[in-house]
Amino acid sequence: MSKDFEERLCKILPDIIKEFGTPFHIYDAAGIIKTGERIKKLMPDVKEYFAVKANPNLAVMQFMQGMEFGFDCSSIPELNLARFLESKPDDIMFSSNNTSLEEFNEALADGGCILNLDDISMVKKVPQMPELICFRYNPGKRRSEGSNFIIGEPTEQKYGVPHEKIVEAYKLAIERGAKRFGIHTMICSNQMDWRYLAETVKMLLEAIEMISSELNIEFEFLNMGGGIGTPYRPGQEDFNLSAMAIGINYSMADFAKRNGYRPKLFMESGRYMTGPHGVLVTRCINRMSKYFEIVGVDASGPSCLMRSCIYDSAYHHITVLGKDETNSPMEIVNVVGSLCENNDQFAKERYLPVVEGGDILLIHNTGAHGLTMGSNYNGRLKCQELMLCSDGFVKRIRRAETFKDYFATQRNCD
Numbered sequence: 055m056s057k058d059f060e061e062r063l064c065k066i067l068p069d070i071i072k073e074f075g076t077p078f079h080i081y082d083a084a085g086i087i088k089t090g091e092r093i094k095k096l097m098p099d100v101k102e103y104f105a106v107k108a109n110p111n112l113a114v115m116q117f118m119q120g121m122e123f124g125f126d127c128s129s130i131p132e133l134n135l136a137r138f139l140e141s142k143p144d145d146i147m148f149s150s151n152n153t154s155l156e157e158f159n160e161a162l163a164d165g166g167c168i169l170n171l172d173d174i175s176m177v178k179k180v181p182q183m184p185e186l187i188c189f190r191y192n193p194g195k196r197r198s199e200g201s202n203f204i205i206g207e208p209t210e211q212k213y214g215v216p217h218e219k220i221v222e223a224y225k226l227a228i229e230r231g232a233k234r235f236g237i238h239t240m241i242c243s244n245q246m247d248w249r250y251l252a253e254t255v256k257m258l259l260e261a262i263e264m265i266s267s268e269l270n271i272e273f274e275f276l277n278m279g280g281g282i283g284t285p286y287r288p289g290q291e292d293f294n295l296s297a298m299a300i301g302i303n304y305s306m307a308d309f310a311k312r313n314g315y316r317p318k319l320f321m322e323s324g325r326y327m328t329g330p331h332g333v334l335v336t337r338c339i340n341r342m343s344k345y346f347e348i349v350g351v352d353a354s355g356p357s358c359l360m361r362s363c364i365y366d367s368a369y370h371h372i373t374v375l376g377k378d379e380t381n382s383p384m385e386i387v388n389v390v391g392s393l394c395e396n397n398d399q400f401a402k403e404r405y406l407p408v409v410e411g412g413d414i415l416l417i418h419n420t421g422a423h424g425l426t427m428g429s430n431y432n433g434r435l436k437c438q439e440l441m442l443c444s445d446g447f448v449k450r451i452r453r454a455e456t457f458k459d460y461f462a463t464q465r466n467c468d
């Protein structure tokens with residue numbers, strides 16, 4: 055969460071809470087747009103397809119559309135969100151894996167979209183081979199270091215066509231009528247080293263050269279996927295986007311010199327676009343002293359912020375509204391939700407200003423892979439989402455789930 059967002063938010067937070075109650079995620083429109091504009095400025099030749107799964111809220115997606123970004127979708131509901139916003143076929147990448155026939159049919163309907171196949175077996179399965187086809191490439195042992203704990207090493211990932219099968223995949227697609235080609239990869243997550251991502255583009259360009267020389271085809275685009283990291287800990291350095299842009303530009307120019315053409319470059323950032331521009335606001339409802347000190351809050355991890363429950367090392371910084379080291383004594387606490395699951399803890403052994411019942415806690419960097427990962431396990435319902443608009447106005451962009459929502463799939467509640 056940027057200092058700027060924090061300052062703007064904290065000034066009006068008591069009023070927001072009075073109007074909407076707690077808990078809620080709130081997103082910073084100005085921050086999201088600033089990040090998008092920065093991508094456009096530093097990488098003017100690159101087209102961003104926002105990874106919808108990171109934050110599938112129409113209000114967030116509309117900002118992406120406003121910047122002429124496309125959408126990376128991997129399920130029918132995500133596809134429907136993009137189409138609800140009247141995205142054009144070229145503005146949707148469909149990157150599903152373990153794909154069903156129903157998903158292919160849906161992807162091909164409505165003017166289609168850019169179809170990204172995850173496996174060689176899918177060539178036969180696609181009901182109709184589109185003219186433009188893309189494969190997700192998995193380099194296997196060629197790239198091992200740096201993929202990180204979220205996604206694992208390429209050889210451990212379920213995604214993509216292995217190096218040894220990639221030429222054959224395009225060959226089969228050509229036999230079924232494909233005439234235009236793209237290549238995609240996504241092998242890292244929350245990667246803070248720009249070199250790894252620049253190297254990924256180079257890797258794709260090398261794959262293109264290899265495939266082209268075997269099959270005598272040209273590629274329209276390469277898609278470097280998502281995976282750009284954002285700092286979660288205070289003091290951690292930002293991802294160096296400008297260095298990555300320079301590195302990528304060098305490889306692209308080199309390719310153009312050798313091959314006489316320059317394919318388009320796509321990327322699919324999720325976390326980088328929205329991660330730092332969201333915060334979960336929650337109230338302390340219980341102070342308890344057990345084998346350790348406990349701050350109980352009115353949000354639960356599994357419903358509102360699953361990341362902190364399933365990834366041991368997923369740190370989310372926490373601040374307390376109106377309290378810090380300069381004006382409050384400090385203590386070491388665990389910050390917990392209400393689920394009957396011991397991993398429903400937003401923070402363990404965290405050094406925080408002394409929190410009392412009623413205090414407001416800000417759990418930072420929840421703008422990507424936040425609420426959307428939540429579940430209703432244990433009857434915990436998902437909280438509301440708010441948007442801090444650029445003009446300072448706050449609006450609700452998703453209501454909290456109700457018992458009726460929870461019940462709706464079991465009984466007809468009408």
Ligand SMILES: *Cc1c(COP(=O)(O)O)cnc(C)c1O
Nearest residue numbers: 105149280281282322323324325
């Ligand atoms: C999740 C995902 C992304 C976005 O990942 P981030 O790490 O949030 O940038 C992009 N592309 C695909 C195919 C994904 O599955």
